[in-house]
Amino acid sequence: MIGGSWGNEQKEGFFPFQTGSTTKVSFTFEQDKITVRLPSGSPFSFPIRFPISQITYVSVDELETKSITLN
Structure with missing residues (x-):
């Protein structure tokens, strides 16, 4: 959001999360992009x-979080 807009x-073409799975x-975070890595697919x-x-x-809704590690 920039200036209220x-x-x-x-969006990516796949949804990597399944109910009840870990x-x-x-x-x-890089200078020009944020890269997300999941074990089930390629980074995007x-x-x-x-x-x-x-x-x-950072906001995540309807997700059970077991741990968060910040480096």
Whole structure:
């Protein structure tokens, strides 16, 4: 969201999560993109459309989280 308006949404063609299963998700933040890695598929990237010096908020709905590791 920039200036109160959402940009274009980017979606991938597969949904990697299944009810009741365990999945490890890894996010890598680079200068121009965020790369998401899942054990079940190839990594995919989302462009960073404006400069980000830090990420202060992440939201996930309806997901049971067992652990979070920040490096």
